[in-house]
Amino acid sequence: MATTHIKRSASASRLVNYAEKRAVLKDGLNLDADYAKSQFKQVREVYGNQGKTQAYASRISFSPKEFDPTNEDDQQKALDIAKEVYQKTYPNQQVALYEHADTDALHIHAVIGAIDLETGKKMHGNWQEYREKLVHNTDEIVQKHGLEVTKVDPERYEKRSMAEIKMHDRGQPTWKDQIRQAADSTMSNPLIHDFQTFRDDLKQKAIDVWERGKDLTYQLTGTNYKARGNKLGTAYEKGAIYNELERRTRDQRDTQSETRKPDTNRFNSAQSDPERNQELSGHANSTTKQTTNRTDRTADTNRTSQSARQSKDNSRTAKDKQRPTGQQQHVKNPKRQPKPDRSRDYGPSR
Structure with missing residues (x-):
């Protein structure tokens, strides 16, 4: 697997050195x-096209799994592939191609003159367009070999200056790498879903970040080392960060909405099962009928008892009317009879 890089430079001689x-x-x-x-300089003088950009610095790096940096055959093969890529692009x-084997991966530095030898004009476009063309041709050729x-992810692409490239080749991390690694670590946390939590988490990693116009500015806490997001790479720009945070907030809101949504399966299953509905309906009707029957029997019993009591009262009233008046009064107002005085019959008590 080969990775590529390309960047403008104001000095072709410095790149060659x-x-x-x-x-x-x-x-x-x-x-x-x-x-x-000397030949780069000669072409610039011939065409009289000095300008600000003299050359482009490019690099192709191969995976250690494919080429061994210490193997001379692998060194030559990697250089031949790189030459084929730049010849086509x-x-x-x-x-000018220079192969380095001082790291774990074989890599070829290319210094590309800015002037077209046929037209005498400089390359038109921008470094991103040149890189896309270089990546496409690299993939096509390495696949042939x-x-x-x-696998290129343009959203994670990191922009590096020549100074960073040199330090990277020496295995020395830069302060921009420190910022990138901190931002990557923060964004890998799914709990980070808004800019405030993003900023607070970076603060704990000794990185300050704030909005400045259309972009973000990152700074190592307590130092003067700071950079805009578009200088670190597209993944660290304000638009990329905000879009990802808004997506997480939207997903979290949708998840909470689904959690609060009532479960209607029970009601739907009852409605969709006609046998169950019929059974429930029959059960309800039978219960209603039993309740009605018990009510009717209770009402009949009450009516029977009431009729019996009313008949007995009527019979008693009729008998009372047939008795003499005095007897009726005696019955109505009975008086207790006094006990007879037996002392006269038996004499004095002893």
């Missing part, structure tokens, strides 16, 4: 790599 120092192999397209600096440019195609 850096790349040539530790090169184990070198080669060139439309120039002699041993005289690269920049056929009318001067390209049986190597793995690079």
Whole structure:
């Protein structure tokens, strides 16, 4: 798997000086790599096209699983593949190639002259367009050689200056790398769903971040090292951060809404099962009938008892009317009879 990089430079000679120092192999397209600096300068003078940008710094790096940096055959094969890539991508440019084997991965530094040898004009466009073209051709060629195609994620692309590239090649992390790693760690936390929590989490990692116009500014706490998001890479820009945080907030809101949604399966299942409904309906009707029957029997019993009591009262009233008046009064107002005085009959008591 090969990874690529490309960046503008105002000095072709400076790029050559850096790349040539530790090169184990070198080669060139439309120039002699041993005289690269002078030939770059000669073309600029011939076409009278000095300008601000003299060259483009590019790099192709191969995976350690595919090429061994200490193996000379792998070194030559990697350089040949890189030369094929740049030949196809920049056929009318001067390209000096320098291979380094001082890290775990074989990588080739390319210094690409900005002037087209046919037209005498400089490359038009921007570095992002050049990189996309370079990535496309690299993938096509490495696949032809049986190597793995690079999976490019443009949203995670990191922009690096030449100073960063040099430090990266020496295995030295930069302060921008520290900011990128902290931001990546924070965004990997699913609990970070708004800018306030994003800023607070970075604060704990000794990174300050704030909004400034259309972008974010990151700074190592207590230092003067700070950079805009668009200088770190597209993944660290304000738009990318805010879009991801808004997506997480929206997903969280949808999840909570689903949790609060009532479960209507029980009601639907009862409605969709006609046999169950009929059974429930029959049960309800039978219960109603039993209740009605008990009510009717109770009412009949009450009416029977009331009729019996009323008949008995009527019979008693009729008998009372047939008796003499005095007897009726005696019955109505009975008086207790006094006890007879037996003392006269038996004499004095002893």
